[in-house]
Amino acid sequence: MWVHVETMAVSLSEDTSTGQTIDNDRLKRDILELAEIGRNEEDRGLYRMAFTEADMEAKQWLLDRMKLSGIKGRLDGAANVIGRIGPSDPNLPSILIGSHTDTVPRAGMLDGALGVLCGLEVLRILKTREEELTVPVELISFTDEEGRFGGMLGSEAFCGLISPETLYQKDLDGIELRSEMEARGLNAFDALNARRTPGSVRAYYELHIEQGPVLDEAGESVGIVEAITGLFKWLVRFRGEANHAGTTPMHMRHDAFMGLADFAHEIPRILEENGSERSRATIGKAQILPGAPNTVPGEVEFSLDVRDTDPAILDELADAFRKALSAIARRRDLMLELEMQSKIEPVACDPDLVANLEKKAGELDLLWRRMPSGAAHDAQIVSHLAPVAMLFVPSRDGQSHSPSEWTDWEDIFAGARLLLESVRSIACEKSTP
Template sequence: MHVNLERIKSDILTLAEIGRHADDRGIYRMAFTDADMEGKRWLTQRIESAGLQASVDGAANISAIRAGTSDSPRVLVGSHIDTVPCAGALDGTLGVIVGLECLRRIHEENVSLRRTLELIAFSDEEGRFGGMFGSHSVCGLINPELIATMDDLDGIKLADEMHRHGYEPLAALEAARDPESIASYLELHIEQGPVLDHLKKPIGIVDEITGLFTWSVWFRGEANHAGTTPMEMRKDAFMGLADFAHEVPRILDENGSPRSRATIGKAQILPGAANTVPGLVEFSLDVRDTSEDVLRELAESFRKALSAIARRRGLMFEFQQKSYLQPVQCGGELVEELTRQSERLGLEANRMHSGAAHDAQIMGRMVPVGMIFVPSKGGQSHSPAEWTAWSDIEAGANLMLHTLMSIADQ
């Protein structure tokens, strides 16, 4: 049995037009915008037209149900359809469309399976309101205070947007599932990186999902005249940042692992005048690894380096942790089942970790999870240039189909 690639193509291309801007061809379907709600309505219609049962929970997660023959814990498959601003057509969306196609094909062929299959399209995976709201809700990781205070970069509150679209925000608390009711969660996603494209392999089987922490860091020195302040008498905050940037590779080599990443992605220099020695630098630090122990060691090493640089340069430093996500191990049995099915289908697969966060990372706190990656052309994502060859999409979709049928009949 195989997926219907033409139907997958049609669904992807149709959904891509919801929220697309004509000027830059990017998709703007951010969580709880009008475009996102239109996308949810479209998805619901596609579920119902396939003869599947559609439902929505208090967090606005959209589900499709294909009932099994027993009341055994169900198997979930899914991702998200919300986007970042100026997005491409596949991030998140591909996993939802492929999950829907798998349920459709099983339903069309009247395949009898013991476990109920459920497609779930989670709300706000991209974090418009600061976190993966849909999957956090399903895992019971939200509370009334969070719901009331979550807002976006423009200060718009999640609760207000939910009210605007007819949702009661506190109903998201009722979206929490009993872990005993779910056997496992599977997700297909574009890699969003260059590895599979470089290796010319159609499939990635994820064994670990990276954890991460993000800091805001400040070096405070002394703003002064660029012409009259001797070099040896300066307390130049920017030079502190420059020193630290050169320390990052050394710290990763000495304290990290081959799966460690560290990025200074944003910096602000104040006062920001060409003729003034910088008195303050604020910058971000994003650190990732698949081991919680390694993350702790990296955090301590970065803190010591910042302290030593500040002391040497006559600066003050402080930092604030903005976010933390635990690394997640994918379910060993799911990884092995994905490997068996890829071999059976003659698909060359690469065992790899995910360097990006996904809904699977949140679900992995509660149930065993598995992930399939398909190649991203040039490693590009979060842009209109994001793309994956249709043949690779078909390979990933067929792997998902046969894996779902196998684990749903166990």
């Protein structure tokens, strides 16, 4: 991994390019104001899960904010908030900046929201010299990135990756997406019309908190993402035989839990032999059945979440895990069932956009590094439609999905500045190739 350490200290407020720069105070005000929508006063967490009242309020807030700066905004069929500036020709491919304003329950104020608000600030700055834009610039806040209804509805709809079946998906409480959208006055089937044509987006930028400890520990302001991790999630079941814990001799048991225990022990070896230093494997949920202290477990069901940024390694890991599970089932005389629950392909960020970000980070004298993204993001979905780039700002102590999520203001401003300068350099190009 590369670490760039700049020796020259240059104030961030110094403008090294033409044109206006990020209004730090305005950005700060926006962040704090949006953080009041959906806040629970007792636990200080945010509750803006997709299509809740607070989520819809945040969308309206963003539309109002854009209107204040003369930016035309609208909701598309999937309730994505979209604003657009620059040349009015609708056929010109745009630069798209986005993220999401929905949250998990009891969330912090930066996951998703920061990328949208930095994008809003970039559009406001570029709007002041709109006549210089040769490429339209769009802002998007995607619906349901956090997957209340299982997927990433907004970005998937935007890329034409949903079907009518998607609209019948249910959340954990059994509420159907279609009826929840209708309750908000939206026609769910309009989501199928949110699809954008390939070629209509020239580049997608997403700024996001890292959600991990790397930048914070290194004291760096910005991470330039080179690849976003892919993953597969399995539901694994070992079936043995439930029996009396006292009367069944040890050598005559078909103990399903022992299968899980054997497997858990093999994970480090499999990662070492078949994975990379970026590989991760997690058993996050397990259930022993029938679940009585005096009964030999007849069945065990557990999740397996495996991640890497290289598709070939991910395939190799899937093979190795499958083989290990079958071998354990044979050895312990258990039945094995494997259910693939989801699979997301890893995505490489666009090399030209990455190079441009690196160049601009150098010009701004930022402390930065190249890094992978271990979490999934809308950028992964948008890569089906357009080249993507992501930049990270540090998460203090690596905290995320909790009210303690935080990034120092100076790092937020640095990230926003880098986003602005990178987008500006493409949006103001004199001749588009």
